[in-house]
Amino acid sequence: MSELPNWRDNLGRDGGHWDDGRWYDIHLERKMPQAIPMFEELAMALPPLPPGARVGDLACGTGNAAATVLDAYPQVELVLIDEDPDLLSIAQEKVGQFTRSVEPLRVSVPTDGAPLPGGPYDAVVASLALHAIVGHEVDRAEAESRYELLFQSILEPLRPGAHCLVGDHVGTLDLYAQLKAMERAGFAEVDCAWRQDDFFVAGGRKRP
Ligand SMILES: C[S@@+](CC[C@H](N)C(=O)[O-])C[C@H]1O[C@@H](n2cnc3c(N)ncnc32)[C@H](O)[C@@H]1O
Numbered sequence: 001m002s003e004l005p006n007w008r009d010n011l012g013r014d015g016g017h018w019d020d021g022r023w024y025d026i027h028l029e030r031k032m033p034q035a036i037p038m039f040e041e042l043a044m045a046l047p048p049l050p051p052g053a054r055v056g057d058l059a060c061g062t063g064n065a066a067a068t069v070l071d072a073y074p075q076v077e078l079v080l081i082d083e084d085p086d087l088l089s090i091a092q093e094k095v096g097q098f099t100r101s102v103e104p105l106r107v108s109v110p111t112d113g114a115p116l117p118g119g120p121y122d123a124v125v126a127s128l129a130l131h132a133i134v135g136h137e138v139d140r141a142e143a144e145s146r147y148e149l150l151f152q153s154i155l156e157p158l159r160p161g162a163h164c165l166v167g168d169h170v171g172t173l174d175l176y177a178q179l180k181a182m183e184r185a186g187f188a189e190v191d192c193a194w195r196q197d198d199f200f201v202a203g204g205r206k207r208p
Pocket residue numbers: 058059060061062063064065081082083084087107108109110126127128129132133
């Protein structure tokens with residue numbers, strides 16, 4: 001067995017063992033209480049999804065957004081997208097208890113505007129994901145351009161009229177700037193469904 005991480009890594013203000021999927025799941029509510037209503041609000045912000053609708057969970061981690069969407073719409077087809085194989089297998093196990101329509105996709109989400117793999121999608125959800133891909137130590141202009149490229153990647157594999165819903169916090173870029181980046185990337189009907197402190201649910205739609 002490899003050496004355990006130091007327990008004191010969790011004692012600093014921003015500390016924690018966030019890369020460990022099990023640790024992440026048991027600490028998320030304690031460390032970020034707004035994340036739990038955020039998942040719920042994200043699922044509730046979706047338009048009604050018919051059986052067989054294909055939903056991508058972008059940078060799914062342990063699959064919390066996918067699990068919440070599946071709870072609301074048990075007959076959707078899920079695509080779990082993440083670059084971390086350990087997190088992906090936790091996500092697959094979590095949603096696999098409730099559906100067989102789940103496809104894990106171990107890829108790095110493109111950051112150059114290239115199309116997100118695994119489409120076509122009827123909806124893409126991204127929870128606590130975009131800021132993690134864009135990064136924390138980024139200046140405003142660079143963050144705006146990285147968000148725009150990410151939204152271009154997401155838009156391309158959406159079917160006409162399909163939706164992208166984002167649940168995140170504003171640690172990297174303020175909400176208004178994120179919405180503007182979504183519009184610049186070509187999304188229509190861009191709006192915010194919910195906000196609490198620095199957490200929000202927002203989204204947009206590909207033109208039908
Ligand atoms: C904070 S976690 C969020 C996980 C999950 N969506 C949730 O809401 O609990 C961020 C996730 O982004 C993934 N990630 C970061 N950059 C990525 C990239 N370029 N491509 C794919 N996954 C990425 C990490 O592996 C991690 O699972």
